[in-house]
Amino acid sequence: MAYTQNDFKKGQPRWCPGCGDHFFLASLHKAMAEIGVDPWKTAVISGIGCSSRLPHYMATYGMNTIHGRAAAIATGAKVANPDLTVWQVSGDGDGLAIGGNHFIHANRRNINLNMILLNNRIYGLTKGQYSPTSPRGFVSKSSPYGTVEDPFRPAELCFGARGHFFARAVATDAPGTIEVLKAAYEHKGASVCEILQNCVIFNNGTHDAVYDKAGRAKNAIYLKHGEKMLFGENNEYGIVQDGFGVKAVKLGEDSYTEADVLVHDAKCEDNTLQLKLAEMEWPVALGVIRDVEAPTYDDCVTAQIEEVKAQKKYHNFAELLETNDIWEVK
């Protein structure tokens, strides 16, 4: 059935004007319409935080649960009912601080979830404390003299947990966001989409370098599997190998030519170069960075049940009882 974005819309979002969540929500509505899964076969599950209000604005099934537990709750929903398409939505605090354990284990198990991480590097709902993605030295209400801790880099965490899908988009970039959401849906297994999103009140400008189109033209690279990693307003830059790492170079300088530019391989099982790409500070890598097929937990659970059903001779409770040592008292 053909859907429009309106089939997935519900209610009036209550986020601050200009909040990145508005942009992301619109893209999610459009992506879901294009994906075409029925709203009643879709569940959107969030934790707590500004971005976790999102399920209230979806005409699908949904849960706005408790802080940090979205990935765990989504895991149970998907494993118990594999026919559901499950989207899990968290912010950086919800997903990586209080919910960090569930985040890594959902990735490790490879549950077929579409995991959205809305990263604004701040706690917005509690009004401005630093988050696990705030940079070292970040000044906030709870760190008036600057933080003395290093942030998580979400891709690193995902890869460290043996994640098989990682993509990144900027909330204001609708085509880029829709593209990664569709790719996340298509990917079978846990798919993490990091959405760079601005908090206009407590962390305004955190993603400024890539937040508008002109900035992205200068400071971002759109990765496409199988294509040369070129970027810049006139594709004048490229990503080349640099010892054990990668670096951005200007073609024509230092004798670099287009022939030196690496071709992006999102399907490569070894995540070493994908991690390098994800961690680049300039340019910021957008698009699907890693997309590798692997058996999903929910499929394997279902398959194992079918396998054991075929092997074992008992298939209901009465038959189960008979598998025990039984005696009869007459």
Next chain:
Amino acid sequence: MEIKEKESVVVRFSGDSGDGMQLAGNIFSTVSATVGNSISTFPDYPADIRAPQGSLTGVSGFQVHIGASQVFTPGDQCDVLVAMNAAALKTQYKFAKPDAAIIIDTDSFGPKDLEKAQFKTEDYLGEMGIDPDRVIACPLTTMVKDCLADSGMDVKSMLKCRNMFALGLVCWLFDRDLDVAFNFLKEKFAKKPGVAEANIKVIQAGYDYGHNTHSSVANVYRIETKNKVPGRYMDITGNKATAYGFIAAAEKAGLKLYLGSYPITPATDVLHELSKHKSLGVTTVQCEDEISGCASALGASFAGALAVTSTSGPGICLKSEAMNLAVIMELPLVVLDVQRGGPATGLPTKSEQTDLLQALFGRNGESPMPVIAAASPTDCFDAAYAACKMALEHMTPVILMTDAFVANGSGAFKLPDLAEYPAINPPYVPEELKGTWTPYMRAENGTRYWAVPGRQGFEHILGGLEKDDKTGAISTNPENHDLMTRKRQAKIDAIPVPDLEVLGDKDDAELLIVGFGGTFGHLHAAMYEMRSAGKKVALAHFKFINPLPKNTAEVLKKYPRVVVAEQNMGQLAGWLRMKVDGFVPAQFNQVKGQPFVVAELVENFTQLLNK
């Protein structure tokens, strides 16, 4: 040889934790149950991961009570004590009756063994004041080695069969048919016929040893069977019965059974048991933590499964957040708490009833939740079934409480016929409400309807924020919150539970004993003894704790004296005082991590009567 006819006998197998005492005890229970005796068992494990061999802390015990008619407890003290080494004799002798027969392996009473067991002299019997005439002292290790000399086994493997020699000796003492034990071993070691054969050979040797050498020393006991309830039976532990109750309820409700769990003593066997039964479609997820065990179960519940999470007290601490979410989302969920000694890690392998108030109140906000406590190993089945039925039909999380004693103990379980169990009918939202339905619309009994994802036209959102009674949208309206709080409470209060049953002298008791959960057997046995001594005593035992049975106040106020006996500092007594105006009972509280001792109960209750 004298054959003593006995009404009931208690046997305790004890040895180093590597000596296989649990297996020997299990086989003996099965053999006894098979001839129609009533059985009740209690395994007593050491908490140490692996205490040094032969040390006092490494002793593991397994006690079984076998009776001609029904037995309710594993017994206070034993008639026969098997002590496989010096440490076992040292630590376990206190569980033996003054005239108990004691079986020891003299090969394990060498100078080093005695030193490890902290005996001061070589006269260990004298040191403990044990009459040598009561002791069946045999060089058990030597005989096992001799018996298996031609088997080609290495010494280490041979020594693993020592428990079977002791078992053979006990089987002789009780005139047991060895065939049942042989069949048990053949089945258990079906894939290792060599091991089965060796074990069988050693059991026979133990039996023959008793028969040939000790016929002049010991009595042979005979336990006849009386008051038999005809039927087909199996031996079942509380944890296994709980798992079976979940499976039965899921089948009856026509739902997939989902267990989210994290390993924790003494609840882990429920995870083990359910993980085996994939051929019944049971889905088990061993989660990353207790939080996820409960949270993932709640997700499964939302998605339409019968969702269960299993744990012990420390796990409840972590699950309470998601349990609370289940309260406000009004989704079915069964939370199993196999209680152990606390607080914190406490006594992980021991039994207490110290989580009752945690179950009732251990969450933020007004968070009412039904609480059910199983009375015995076999009752775990019915309690688990009842918990599932209540959760599904009333759209609420339910706490099912057992304890280490009930969970690890076993009893003879009459095979249930599922057809005789009540139907389970969750309040699925009626199709005709499509278009007008909102998530907190309620059926007549106050229960929210269940709209499982996948149904067109019932898309909705649930969550941890308070919702408007009418629209289901987020609401901070003060009147609405007050109303929703009352509706959630009223829904739980209205859940029908069976009346409290009074056993014993229900019309003219001078003392009413009150308890809950796993102490039923001990309290019942205490009542039985007191009534045999001519006292007027009754017992009211709670299985449904929230909501309380309708006749609770009537029962509690009917008798001149009431004592609430529980393995905590008075949690049930406090709950009853809160719910029943003017109720001030006497209390018997013990928090030792060990089951009640019937004799102590009798003594204490008798004093109360004489006051």
